[in-house]
Amino acid sequence: MTTGNRVLDAKIPGGPLADKWDRHEMENPLVAPGGNRRKLTVIVVGTGLAGGGAAATLGELGYNVLNFCIQDTPRRAHSVAAQGGINAAKNYQNDGDSVQRLFYDTIKGGDYRSREANVYRLAQLSTGIIDQSVAMGVPFAREYGGALSNRSFGGVQVSRTFYARGQTGQQLLLGVYSALVRQIEAGTVKMFPRHEMLDLVVVDGRARGIIARELTTGEIKRFAADAVVLATGGYSPVFYLSTNAVNCNATAIWRAHRRGALFSNPCYTQIHPTAVPQMGDYQSKLTLMSESLRNDGRVWVPKKPGDKRRPNEIPESDRDYYLERRYPAFGNLVPRDIAARAAKVESDLGKSAYFSPQSVYLDFAEAIGRLGKGVVGDRYGNLFDMYREIIGDSPYDTPMMIYPAPHYTMGGLWVDYNLQGTIEGLFVAGEANFSDHGANRLGASALMQGLADGYFVVPRVVASYLANAKASTVKADHDGFKAVEDESRTHIQRLLAIKGKRTVRDMHWELGRTMWDKVGMARNAGGLKEAIAEIGKLRESFWHDLALTGGADDLNKQLEQANRLCDYLELGELMARDALMREESCGGHFREEHQTPEGEALRDDANFAFVSAWEYTGPGREPVMHKEPLAFENVELKTRSYK
Amino acid sequence: MSDSSAKSGMTIHLKIWRQARSAAQGRFVDYTVSGIQQEMSLLEMLDILNEDLVRKGEEAIEFDSDCREGICGTCGMVVSGVAHGKHAGTTTCEIRMRQYKDGDTITIEPFRAGPFPIIKDLVVGREAFDRIQRKGGFVSTNVGSAPDGNAILVSKLAADDAMDAATCIGCGACVAACPNASASLFVSAKISQLAWLPQGGPERGRRALAMIAQMDAEGFGDCSNHGECEAVCPKQISIQNIAKMRREYVKAAWTGADKSRSSGGD
Numbered sequence: 001m002t003t004g005n006r007v008l009d010a011k012i013p014g015g016p017l018a019d020k021w022d023r024h025e026m027e028n029p030l031v032a033p034g035g036n037r038r039k040l041t042v043i044v045v046g047t048g049l050a051g052g053g054a055a056a057t058l059g060e061l062g063y064n065v066l067n068f069c070i071q072d073t074p075r076r077a078h079s080v081a082a083q084g085g086i087n088a089a090k091n092y093q094n095d096g097d098s099v100q101r102l103f104y105d106t107i108k109g110g111d112y113r114s115r116e117a118n119v120y121r122l123a124q125l126s127t128g129i130i131d132q133s134v135a136m137g138v139p140f141a142r143e144y145g146g147a148l149s150n151r152s153f154g155g156v157q158v159s160r161t162f163y164a165r166g167q168t169g170q171q172l173l174l175g176v177y178s179a180l181v182r183q184i185e186a187g188t189v190k191m192f193p194r195h196e197m198l199d200l201v202v203v204d205g206r207a208r209g210i211i212a213r214e215l216t217t218g219e220i221k222r223f224a225a226d227a228v229v230l231a232t233g234g235y236s237p238v239f240y241l242s243t244n245a246v247n248c249n250a251t252a253i254w255r256a257h258r259r260g261a262l263f264s265n266p267c268y269t270q271i272h273p274t275a276v277p278q279m280g281d282y283q284s285k286l287t288l289m290s291e292s293l294r295n296d297g298r299v300w301v302p303k304k305p306g307d308k309r310r311p312n313e314i315p316e317s318d319r320d321y322y323l324e325r326r327y328p329a330f331g332n333l334v335p336r337d338i339a340a341r342a343a344k345v346e347s348d349l350g351k352s353a354y355f356s357p358q359s360v361y362l363d364f365a366e367a368i369g370r371l372g373k374g375v376v377g378d379r380y381g382n383l384f385d386m387y388r389e390i391i392g393d394s395p396y397d398t399p400m401m402i403y404p405a406p407h408y409t410m411g412g413l414w415v416d417y418n419l420q421g422t423i424e425g426l427f428v429a430g431e432a433n434f435s436d437h438g439a440n441r442l443g444a445s446a447l448m449q450g451l452a453d454g455y456f457v458v459p460r461v462v463a464s465y466l467a468n469a470k471a472s473t474v475k476a477d478h479d480g481f482k483a484v485e486d487e488s489r490t491h492i493q494r495l496l497a498i499k500g501k502r503t504v505r506d507m508h509w510e511l512g513r514t515m516w517d518k519v520g521m522a523r524n525a526g527g528l529k530e531a532i533a534e535i536g537k538l539r540e541s542f543w544h545d546l547a548l549t550g551g552a553d554d555l556n557k558q559l560e561q562a563n564r565l566c567d568y569l570e571l572g573e574l575m576a577r578d579a580l581m582r583e584e585s586c587g588g589h590f591r592e593e594h595q596t597p598e599g600e601a602l603r604d605d606a607n608f609a610f611v612s613a614w615e616y617t618g619p620g621r622e623p624v625m626h627k628e629p630l631a632f633e634n635v636e637l638k639t640r641s642y643k
Numbered sequence: 644m645s646d647s648s649a650k651s652g653m654t655i656h657l658k659i660w661r662q663a664r665s666a667a668q669g670r671f672v673d674y675t676v677s678g679i680q681q682e683m684s685l686l687e688m689l690d691i692l693n694e695d696l697v698r699k700g701e702e703a704i705e706f707d708s709d710c711r712e713g714i715c716g717t718c719g720m721v722v723s724g725v726a727h728g729k730h731a732g733t734t735t736c737e738i739r740m741r742q743y744k745d746g747d748t749i750t751i752e753p754f755r756a757g758p759f760p761i762i763k764d765l766v767v768g769r770e771a772f773d774r775i776q777r778k779g780g781f782v783s784t785n786v787g788s789a790p791d792g793n794a795i796l797v798s799k800l801a802a803d804d805a806m807d808a809a810t811c812i813g814c815g816a817c818v819a820a821c822p823n824a825s826a827s828l829f830v831s832a833k834i835s836q837l838a839w840l841p842q843g844g845p846e847r848g849r850r851a852l853a854m855i856a857q858m859d860a861e862g863f864g865d866c867s868n869h870g871e872c873e874a875v876c877p878k879q880i881s882i883q884n885i886a887k888m889r890r891e892y893v894k895a896a897w898t899g900a901d902k903s904r905s906s907g908g909d
């Protein structure tokens with residue numbers, strides 16, 4: 001592996017942690033309202049909480065915004081699927097919460113692999129998100145007195161999660177969408193649904209625009225701007241089966257990476273502990289059962305390996321509530337990475353639910369006894385119904401079966417404090433960047449980051465970038481655009497010309513198997529090297545064996561998926577390389593070589609307290625890794641313990 | 644659950660609507676798929692069929708889907724005559740093959756309505772919904788101007804009613820099921836969500852007038868209380884919202900768009 005020596009300046013403002021963002025706001029230049037702003041164009045790719053929030057807010061400020069998404073309408077961005085809730089340090093429950101505590105929980109939850117200043121800002125901005133969302137009419141859950149309700153989520157000991165039944169993401173996204181349609185109507189935001197970004201256009205080292213394909217007609221188009229914001233979400237479908245929507249993809253960030261944007265911590269992926277177990281090779285996705293279920297559900301496996309009795313036939317004395325046993329202080333509410341790995345440990349020992357060797361029980365009998373069926377139904381009814389549709393039995397009577405599933409990607413494009421990538425004028429927000437969650441994300445913190453970036457950070461940092469940079473003179477007729485457009489078109493033609501025998505799904509499935517088995521919940525050097533070799537082979541096979549029908553000038557979802565898969569086939573390898581380089585265990589990255597005798601993750605702060613930032617060096621060439629050292633000035637690095 | 648070890652699989656006959664982009668005419672085409680497991684979703688069965696087609700060199704059937712768990716509203720087809728299939732309260736992507744038995748025939752066609760043009764095969768355009776939302780499906784508040792979240796108290800009942808209406812996923816099944824292709828259920832869900840909440844109060848009159856005017860301009864039909872919309876709605880949005888919408892409309896038409904003094908929460 002080659003280690004590079006680029007100095008990655010995170011541009012963290014000086015002064016005490018608590019004052020950095022305010023100071024930054026004061027020191028940043030502004031663009032005066034009115035005509036000057038209208039003349040500045042910002043491309044925002046993505047309409048999730050991050051992208052939609054940024055586009056609407058930049059529109060409110062008067063900039064000329066071009067906003068893109070793959071779906072037929074911005075309201076369907078994948079943020080819509082988030083169930084459980086959103087964190088904010090409101091301390092409405094008077095249980096000792098504060099910005100400082102949310103900051104600390106997030107740093108600790110991320111296993112000390114995130115940047116202090118970014119995380120602190122996130123905690124500070126969290127409260128404003130709730131205010132803003134309430135003002136927009138987001139129907140959060142309420143108490144009888146009319147005040148907002150809270151619930152608790154894994155990995156913390158306060159109750160700071162706001163929610164709207166089991167549809168928090170949907171309601172927050174509809175809030176964003178309402179702000180967005182208001183700006184579309186006002187003419188500040190121009191919306192391009194069913195448009196997929198295929199590439200980034202960089203001229204003289206500055207991001208100047210994008211190339212996008214209109215999915216219904218196949219038309220490949222150029223869009224020029226003064227700044228480009230990518231908020232295109234995460235890349236969990238690199239595992240093929242994940243809790244993400246089937247169109248989630250890494251194309252936008254990967255193509256930007258190929259144009260020079262460094263990619264950070266690709267191996268930090270979150271395997272969510274509570275999804276419906278895998279059922280067959282026909283499957284297209286895994287269904288998440290919200291983490292909030294662990295508030296009242298108890299996780300267990302039979303004590304005896306290979307016990308195939310139905311759960312209701314297994315007496316208490318033959319059950320092992322392994323999370324309560326191993327982690328008495330947090331019990332069923334340990335963070336995700338810990339809960340997921342513990343399920344793997346048990347199932348590797350042959351202890352599992354009867355359904356498959358990869359399933360464990362999540363039991364509500366105790367909660368129903370304590371609270372009654374009605375209360376449990378109020379809290380989780382919609383999830384129980386969803387589960388029953390899929391599996392066929394009801395969690396009210398029979399314990400649920402769950403297993404970990406790929407869910408969220410902490411890695412993403414490297415950004416500085418201003419969310420600017422290593423290409424000038426390219427900003428990255430939401431799940432697409434790497435910045436806030438370190439090696440593991442706490443529940444209910446992705447929605448928080450999405451909206452913090454979208455409503456508050458992007459509008460400010462992009463504005464100050466635009467105030468400094470002169471208006472772009474590079475228009476869409478520039479040669480730089482033509483070259484990239486031609487490349488995009490050739491790429492699509494090449495995919496259609498392969499004329500092999502294997503379907504996209506078949507190959508994506510194969511990539512997923514390798515990723516899950518060797519770059520999944522537990523990793524080791526041998527497996528990772530095999531994964532790198534297997535992915536390389538599959539990539540070659542892809543360019544010979546891919547079967548596609550239909551044309552380029554029409555709606556062709558097989559072609560869309562093939563285009564996305566070819567990026568996953570490169571990103572998957574980078575994930576394996578990053579995991580191989582990181583000779584420690586931290587958060588969602590667990591290297592079997594690095595664990596305590598009790599099987600807990602063993603971090604190596606002396607050698608690995610840094611962010612990896614990978615540079616693309618050309619097709620088939622080994623990437624080069626640069627490092628951003630992490631400095632901890634406000635928290636003490638500790639072994640994470642939830643015992 | 645039924646025994647998943649019985650992997651025999653069902654054979655299912657399909658009649659699927661195929662229509663080339665921009666072609667005026669489409670038609671049903673027959674297909675047969677076998678080895679279908681009962682835990683499979685209907686869309687997974689279509690995935691398998693599409694793989695077979697591609698291997699044979701034929702064009703795949705285009706259909707929209709994304710979350711595949713009933714929340715994004717992307718999928719939407721008429722399954723054996725019913726928008727989103729015969730089970731109440733679910734979307735097309737939530738249909739499991741458990742509902743069928745070996746040898747069954749299933750007809751699959753797109754949502755049909757004048758304002759939803761067919762793009763290709765089973766995919767339709769629903770931009771008309773966005774254009775209606777643009778006219779007033781929001782509270783006019785800019786980022787930065789919000790008071791503390793708990794400064795606005797909302798009774799639990801009003802919040803619950805608002806939430807019931809807010810769960811609409813914008814799928815369009817209500818339109819597809821309505822003999823008049825009315826969009827009333829969809830539009831009323833947004834109008835009544837915001838009318839239940841104090842935040843929606845100041846603009847309630849203007850919102851009702853503008854959204855309804857746009858609904859008419861898009862060519863959606865009138866509501867004549869058939870109730871088909873409520874029956875197929877995957878989120879079980881109540882037809883009472885339409886009654887509430889009518890009251891909002893009449894009040895606003897009577898007093899003028901901005902004269903309503905009500906602060907919402909009624």
Ligand SMILES: Cc1cc2nc3c(=O)[nH]c(=O)nc-3n(C[C@H](O)[C@H](O)[C@H](O)COP(=O)(O)OP(=O)(O)OC[C@H]3O[C@@H](n4cnc5c(N)ncnc54)[C@H](O)[C@@H]3O)c2cc1C
Pocket residue numbers: 045046047048049050051052068069070071074076077078079080081082083084085086168169195196197198231232233234243244245249251252288407408429430431432443444445446447448450
């Ligand atoms: C099932 C599930 C449940 C979850 N529950 C929670 C929860 O309870 N709490 C929590 O905090 N987090 C939760 N998360 C995580 C959270 O939902 C996401 O991390 C977050 O919503 C991501 O938001 P985003 O704006 O970054 O991206 P997304 O919402 O994923 O938006 C991506 C946008 O980019 C567009 N796009 C992508 N690629 C392209 C391209 N090439 N060209 C054009 N457009 C493109 C898409 O169309 C879309 O508009 C959950 C995630 C899942 C999968």
Ligand code: SF4
Pocket residue numbers: 810811812813814815816817818828829832872875876877878879880
């Ligand atoms: S009201 Fe129901 S059927 Fe109509 S768009 Fe909304 S969710 Fe779909």
Ligand code: FES
Pocket residue numbers: 707708709710711712713714715716717718719734735736737
């Ligand atoms: S695909 Fe999302 S609701 Fe069906």
